[in-house]
Amino acid sequence: MVSDTDLFKDIRPYRDDEVAGAIQRLIHDDEFIGAIAKYRFSTLFGMGGPVIKALIRLYLGWRWRKLNSVRQIQLEVASYMDKMISRTTSGVTFSGLEQIDPTKGYLFISNHRDIAMDPAFVNWGLYSNGLDTVRIAIGDNLLRKPCAAELMKLNKSFIVKRSVKGPREMMKAFSELSAYLRHSIDEKQSIWIAQKEGRAKDGNDKTDPAILKMFYMEGKRQKIPFTDYIKTLNLVPVSISYEYDPGDQAKARELHSKASQGAYEKREFEDVESIVQGIVGQKGRVHVAFGEPLQGEFESADQLAEAIDQQIYANYHLFPSNLLAAGQAVAGHQDEVKVFEQHIAQIPTELKEMVLSMYARPVENKAKVSN
Structure with a gap:
């Protein structure tokens, strides 16, 4: 059987x-x-x-x-995480973990700035507070090399088949993924998934309703109304805030190429380079805010996406780098001002406005929901 x-x-x-x-x-x-x-x-x-x-x-x-065992693998990863945090950050902080029930499985949906570090920091917060780590959604575009697939699947990652072609194949892949999410939550195994496919390279975090429709495919198969099924997934929005993004120049370069030439040609293993850059690059301070589990009456994926965005925006931790990029004063933070100015000074002239916009966008989005 x-x-x-x-x-x-x-x-x-x-x-x-x-x-x-x-x-x-x-x-x-x-x-x-x-x-x-x-x-x-x-x-x-x-x-x-x-x-x-x-x-x-x-x-x-x-x-x-x-x-x-997977548990022993994760303890090994934890030792590397500890060293990475001490070498590449000025500290990692968390909020909202008191709302997480250790007896439940959750579907954590977060903004997406770094391929590997976003779920890694979510995991670090859970692990540091005695909670079980998540199963991580990862696109098959990152698994072109066999060793990458081995490493990811050893560390509780599951595969999102982004490379499938044709409506029938896509429907089958997303139905399987939706069923797996349901299966994991029923097993009390939490999931991490990004709010949209690909990183928010311009700093504008926006939930893609198509992701939420995929969540519901298993509920639709079981003929459960959208609003009732979503409640069973224990969906928690997560805001990840980096003081500095090690990939800001690379992201800006891609955006500049699309704006000036109409297209950007990604190198074969550019995603792998981005992963390494995110791990070893200096990030300054990092804050991960776990939001409140969503239990409202959501009649559509668009309505649910808006509620997720509101929590993510409201829970941003704004660093001096964000405020300065948005043109705001940060009195009493002269050291941070100096670091920020040095950081921006090393960015090529044609990319500066895009990088500044990238750091300023969380300030603008948080202001929307604050007002």
Whole structure:
């Protein structure tokens, strides 16, 4: 008999009994080992690449020899997160976690600024407060390399099939995804998903109603009214605020190219570069605000999207970088003013207005709901 979990085998994260095999595949993946060697030992790699890679394989085989469960994988990730936070941020803070019931599964829907760090910081807040971590929605466009798929599925990521073509195939993929979300919530396993496909490169966070319609596909199949089904998903809007975005120049460059040339051609593994940039780049302070679970009477996806946006905007943590970009004074923050001016000074002239607009947009959106 096929279990419920096996119905989702091609999109779900790895289970405990699949961890050891995935680790062995990673250790023997030459591209994965080579990437580590080039990143960590760039000066030595050119002189003795094969030796460096062999040593990395031996080290990882020893370091990961006892990892045989998803929980152990996540504890390993937590140790890296701790180091990353100390090296690349000026502190990470959280609010709203007291509203999260540890006995329930939630559908956390957040604004999207960084491919890997958005769900990572949500997870860090939950983990640091003794709550279970989330299953992470990730597009298959990020999994073109086998090692990327292994790493993501080891860390509780499930696959959103964005690359499918044709209405029938898309309907099948999104129906499966909707059913998996329902299955996870019923298992009391929380989900993280972005409010729209792709990052908000201009800083304007806006929920895509199509995402919410996908949530409801399983409810529609069960002939449950939209407003009743949405209540069962325990949907929580999450606002993630970065004092500085390590990818601000890259985002502005893409926007500038589209504005000036009408198009932007993404390099083959540009998304992977963005992930690395987001992890190692300086972020300043970071705040993650967990909103209130949505339990209103929402008759449509558009109405629900508006309610999500209102919470995300209201819960932004505005840093001096946001206020200064919006042309507001920040008395008593001279050090922050200096850092901001230095940051903007290093941005190419043709991109400055776009970067400033990117940082100012949360101020404008928060003002909309505050008024």
